[in-house]
Amino acid sequence: MSLSTLDVFSIGIGPSSSHTVGPMRAAKAFVTELARGPGLGEIRRVHVELFGSLAATGRGHGTDRAVVLGLEGDDPETVDTGATEDRFHRLTVRRCVTLLGTHPIEFDPDRDITFRRSVELPGHPNALTFTAHGHDGAVIRSDTYYSIGGGFVSRGPGEDPEDGAPVPHEFSTANELLSICRETGLSISGVMLENELAMRSETQVREGIARVWQAMRQCVIRGCESGEAVLPGRLRVPRRAPALWSTLSERGDRGRHDAGEWVALFALAVNEENAAGAAWSRRRPTVPRASCRPYSITT
Known part of the structure; x- marks a missing residue:
């Protein structure tokens, strides 16, 4: 078994490892390949196609947001989850993304992200294709990725992400x-x-495990102390972790008979934070519509 513990317990933005984490990694991988050759300076447009499951439930799982942030060079482990919704809204209004944070191009999600719900590629239900166009509209590069679960990304059925x-x-x-x-x-x-x-040094292993534990701990704390009454989305599902946290805390007795309830609370808190995507539900700010060019200058 050559799959690292740090791959199994990976840190990533919610709400879905296959619909959010994987697509963000795929988008970053694509623009990274473009940067290696022919170079980002040659790119004038990037078109994204989502297939199958990614297309059917992609909006609800933040797949479109994840793809846009991945194109800008964000990583699921380090992206600022508190700013993702505001950033995506600004990028949508201004119709611009900055590839790997260095090369701005016009990008309108309504035009440049296509949800092909009725099409499923043979490699995997969670597929997405990126196509980069140059100055004259010609295709410079087109790659297909498969988000196969757990945040793992494959380039095809024959590629094994566990082959470490x-x-x-x-x-x-x-x-x-x-x-x-x-x-x-x-x-x-x-x-x-x-x-x-x-696979890595002992220092890297221990620091990585500590980093995962801190992410878990902070996720539990945020879920318990959330000031949001409901989860994002049209169903308006109420959060339950804060109320349960208050009830258990008021008891003041953390004996063995309470252990199961505390474990349930921690799991519920993490599930709700994951479902919320940590940021997708924030109020959208008012942003004046502008073209891509002034946006790239001001930022």
Whole structure:
């Protein structure tokens, strides 16, 4: 098993690893390839096509927003979730994106993102195609990506995102893992640490795990302390974590009989933060409509 723990427990913007995280990574990967050759300076337009499931539920899951932010060079792990909705609205009104944060082009989501709900590509239900056009409208590059779940992105059915570096303890089932533990005398965590060290340094491993834990912790805190009464979306689903947090906190007794309720609270808080996408529901500011050119100068 060569899939890193830091790949399994990856940090990413909500509400969906396949509909939000994967498309954002795919968009960034595409413009990164453009930057390597022929260069972003040659690009005048980028058109995005969403297929199958990404097209059917993409708006509700923020796929269009994720794609736009990915084109600008944002990463799901580090994007400022508190500013994403405002940014997307400004980009929509001004009809402009800045590829990798350096090259502004005109971009109107209503024109340049196409939702092909009735078309499903053979590689995977979650597919998206990026096409870059040059000065004369000719196609410079066109690539298709598949968001296959968990935030992983594939370029085709034959590509295995789990095909990572060789590790000293290969296993594919829990029984094989336990057998390795018996043979080596290592604990499960010991086996996993030795595998991780085949991919990165121990400092990187421990810092990465600490970073994941902090993201989890902050997500729980935000979900419990949220001032929003309902989740974003037309269904107006009420948030439940803040009320449960208040109830359990007032008890003042965190004995063993309460453990299940606290675990349920933490899971609920994270689920609600994930569903909210951490930012998609913020009030849209008023932005004067402007062309792409003055926008690129002022920012």
